[in-house]
Amino acid sequence: MKKFYPVFLGVLIYIGCANNTNLDILTTDQNIANALKNEELLENWDIEENRNALLEAIRKCGDEGLFPEDYQYTELMKYEDAIILSPDQNEAYHKLLTIALIKYSSHLKNGKINPNEIYTDWEIKTKPIANDTIIEHILAKKQVDSLITESKPKHYIYNQLKKALVKLNSMPDEQFDTIKPKEKLYLGLKNSNTIAKIKKRLRFWGDLKPTDTLANKNFDENFKKGIINFQNRHGLEADGKIGIGTLKALNTSKETRKQQIIANLERWRWFPETLGENFLGVNLPDYKLQVVENNDTIKTYRVVVGRDKRKTPILSSKVDNIVFNPTWTVPPTIIKEDLIPDATKSRSYFYKTKIKIFNYKNEKIAPYSWKPEDALKYKYVQDPGYNNSLGLVKINFNNSHLVYMHDTNHRELFVNNYRALSSGCVRIEKPLPLAEYLLKDKLKKEYIKEEIVQKNKNKDSKPIYKKKLIEVPTYSLAEIDTIIQKKETKTVKVSQNFGVHFLYFTAWYDKDILQFRYDIYQYDSDLYLRLSNQFASNIVSSVRVENK
Template identity: 45%
Template sequence: MKKICIFVVLLFVVFMACKNSKKEVFEESEDYFDTIRKITIHAMPEDLLEDKSDSIRSFYKMFENHEIWVDRENREDLISQIEKTKNEGLNPEDYNINKIFQLELRKDSLQLEEQLAYDILLTQTYEKLCNHYYRGKFNPDEVYNNWDLFDKKLSVAKLLKESIDTKKIAPSIKGLLPTHPVYFSLKEALVEIDKLPNSKFDSIDKNLKIKFNDNLDVVKEIKKRLSYWKDLNPQDTLYTSKYDAKMLDAVKKFQSRHGLFADGVIGIGTIRALNCNKETRKGQILANLERWRWFSRNLGEKYILINLPDYELDYIVNKDTVAKHKIVCGRPQRMTPILSSKLSNFVFNPTWTVPPTIIKEDLSVEATANRNYFSRNRITIYKGTNTVVSPYEWNPEKAESYRYVQTPGYDNSLGVVKFNFPNHHSVYLHDTNHRDYFVYKYRALSSGCVRVQYPVVLAKMILEGQDNGRWKSIETIRKERAAKEAKLKQNKNYRPAKLTAEELEAKQKFLAEEKDEIDEIIAKKETYYIKVKQPIYIHQLYWTSWLDKKGLQFRDDIYNLDKTLYDKLGS
């Protein structure tokens, strides 16, 4: 027994020795004199770094454990970038601006240990600023559920080394910010809203309904707010209680900027927007700036971009918007997840397998009340893999143990086409049997997936840019023609030819045949898959504010995501 105890102790000692040996050993350095800059570069003592993060310690190791910010130009560049964080909707105080500014003023009189501590503070601030610019101040998973974005990896070490050596601190930091037009428009929106005087509005009664030519005292207050938001020119109106023609134009403009029906009728939606003050709207802009720092910097050459609160889908090819479609997204109780992915295939005439949430909350309730629910909705009940169950043999108490499949067709819940892409939430884009929903302004009405208006048109457009065996893309035809012409040019007698009538007819026939074949597939009502081979990315994102030629744009925060994030940013 004694021998066993000794053996265990020895094992423990060996284990701890191995473990400690893996820990990075601090290499002592010495001061040295830089003959070019004619300054002493000080070594960084271990005791100043021992409680710092692994990343900070590794940065100093790159510089052989010497101070990093020896050049005034680099320090001033960093300070300048910290001051400019307010232009990105961030607070310079989060990056120690006052402390750093005071230390910089006294740098020459600082004790050596204070100088080295200041150097570490600058390095920590540089790392923090780079990460916040590139990935955002917060991790989206710490703020929201149902977020599934592409990872954004950043090597701050490499960036720091290059920027210090080349004295390009500012470009290294600025280059990490989003480059998408929406982000730039949000920055402009922040400038515009800061021009407005601070406001505190009394709430207008949301139960009112005010129309053109009405004469009410509250109209005076509404005119003042329309003037405040620059929808109504104060010189064009008297602040009377009459709802006049100038006010009608202003109300329509205000409604349009808020994604409402621009009919001039002041109802609950318009009044809710009128009750928002500057602070609320600025908070919205700041939250949106932060979210755009979370999104991918490069959305792809070809991608589908969906803004859920604006209920719109854009198909973008080489930075050009080639198609716009209305969408229906998940209602607040069944939020559509925010995600980035890549299209994998189209399914024409899809079947629909009823998801668990709908089984629990919808199907089981309605089918229990009336078994004709299954035949009316063309739903087949399966037990196990392939055993069909009669609606009259179906057990409502075990509703969640069955599988329910709706047959293909125009009235299928997924319509006639479905866009698949990998994600952790079992969602996709699809057609719908509720095509009437697209006439509504408020379209957060689905069970989580995104429904697209005219999805077959979009599918055909995407397929025109794909090589799928029988579907040869227009781009490929052009490349083949260009290669043929390049070969012909080698002949000294070559004369460039215009597109012949035959070639033009062949091209038109190609497009017509491709589209006709898809229509034929749909007409057969048989499920058919087409792979998407060339990359088409899809980004289901969320932003509720921007600036365009019509002015500041705001949309309803349908999932209440703005205030949650704004409160966290301010904490």
Template identity: 45%
Template structure:
């Protein structure tokens, strides 16, 4: 009995004890205090906190009296949205601290010190994104040896001040993007490619024998499947395995979009283009978006714009209007046409041609060594050093070939043709006519030693001279050509020259792709993804 009473008493004593313990635990839990309002409150910044930051960033905060500036929630969210939208520019949101900024904005408990740290991070992100949109993420000069475009500069602090004052982050950052329609088209292209379904299930096309009209089989199915994937062929027309007229028409459209002569034949270039996966095309668009950020913000009131991989030259007026187009021949992969910007300064009618070092070493010296009649056959004079007295072919010493100057006289067989268009540059290249006019009929025209050959140079010369307002006419130009004498014509009206490189764009016929003839895309894409 005593044992039972003892248990009851202990139980009674313990019950209140358990209740008290539970109560103390509940009282120990503190409700987190919501400090989100601190994000919208101005906080002083100790300048020592910025000691490791860049000079422009320090300057920005010094101008703003060392206080936080991202006090408006709409501004902060607009910056985050702009960073997310940068994927359509081929940029990585992670480069601009997107996750950290989102975490800050969603946080309900934050300290004053954290507000300051995030304010600086937002300023850094804005400045970085603005600069990348305006002049690119990668420096072209450090990537390609023959790339000489004028550097672009941007005052990101001024833009940020404007954006915060007007509360229009989106508009100000959008202003940093290139305004050319091609850039806008590339952004649409990237969205379009991203929205396409996965293409890993598509079978690779292998041609073992020619495919002709009415042929059928697995390979025809694979061809139609890829044409339908790229929307050159309507899905309903891809349901059978017959190589019919609609498939030929679709293939011609596909060829046209890839810079291949649209004959409907399944040659090696066409098969290679059909087998190119979506991921590769995305890489091309991303690299071309970056290049457009390197290019001049404005082509100028009147400009000659050459797209090297497309073998085409456009004459542009009012920065965007194409008034004339020309076929061109550009440099071979081993003698590349440089990417550059300059202005025409004079024309040479009936030009002479001095053989450059590369052609001297690789072409002239071996040929002339075998046959001295090479000089007469090419209307070429030889001069030793700076001598003005001509050296005869018989006295020419092949072992000292680089001690001579070789000057080809004017005429239709001159390597520069009848007109040379000169502009200042460090590569000694220019635009010119040619004595090999048959090359313009070829589809792939990377055939020169670096200069750009123009298919209809007299037409181009007439256009340029007509803008000079100096009494020049095509008739007067022809008179000088007929005389056969060399004459320089100075140019005073500014005609810009842009030798550029892009392998992807979008136009009225859809996505356009060109072969990366100098293998510049992959190295740039890898840099952009580092």
């Protein structure tokens, strides 16, 4: 990459400052309209180096999961290959180059598709792109390649996904039949044609070594290890058994996986340029929460996320506070679907669930006075405690969807492999150690006894102590347990600067191993069709979440 000139440093400063202002960010079309009026900018396309840099970048844009014809590559090359251009043709060519440069750099920066236009439950902020004045200077300094490089995401996962795309493109074309077992598959099965088909597929993906001959059609231990490798790469229960989920993944073609990677590359272009050094990252399809400190993952927790009809939104925020012993206000949908039917059968429902009823004046209503026909007029609040629907702790952060992370009274769900089971919020398997970690900077002073070392001490001497003042965590697990035992709601402000990112990626490439996850909200195929200009439809968003 060429050296960054001072003028390009100005681009970086501009973009960095724009991220911290309330100025309106111009759309791609607005930037194009301004640039086409800038005569000096257009004239700078007479510089051959600028044209070559852009044309080469567009030719190779498939490496980013984008498509050259979105930037009229064929038309551009016709102009470039022409021996002579008339003044009008030259002007048309320069305008086409300008449009291509702004569109391509914008697509690298923010993605080709605007997620805010197709989803109502994604909180994605548009990142600013260089305006026509900056592009004019970039062209004057012949820094097209630097603009394009700067526009690309710097995320590690994004760059690894590009390597995965190269890997898939280098793999041979498949010629596999769909695997439809006509027999029960089990360890010890011999001479099975289905085993031979599966083995061929496992060898193709690298889960079995090429030396494992296809002539061996037995379900032996080596074959089982290959299945386990495959299951681990797909987030499936790694039991070596071939169930519905494993068969579905085995029957997924290379082309589908390639499209999945391209869709994931696009989503990474939507995400913030940096997730920060310290954050809680939840990858919804992987059902995992990762605690990242100083850019290193130090802890991973299993989570339950929103089911398909109550999708967890995609967002970026900052941890605000932690609530111990939270109460839970029953949301409208659960009032209609669960509370009314159960309470109608027996008013004891309110005692069993420890839910209190309040009227519009916030006055408590006795369960025996409750009537189903008036049910929607009331507010229902569950007492804090171990069996509260939010469990023992709730982690709050600002967002427009009123979602949060919390403990749960359905702790048995964390053993499930498929965990898209909540009403929108993210449930954490072990939230108390996470709460302790987020509050670790809160310290209190405490005296401890410290023995004084005595010179010439004999065996009959009694130890002498002095008091020493030290700092200890205010919210250790022992102290948190004391708070929990009191069953009183307590809110503690989090002063550490910890981000929260709810992300959605179903493919990644780690240590030369392809990883895929089940597309729980069926986003991938829809997004790929949009990227490849094969799709035209309205918003594909989810139903509003229900705070649980």
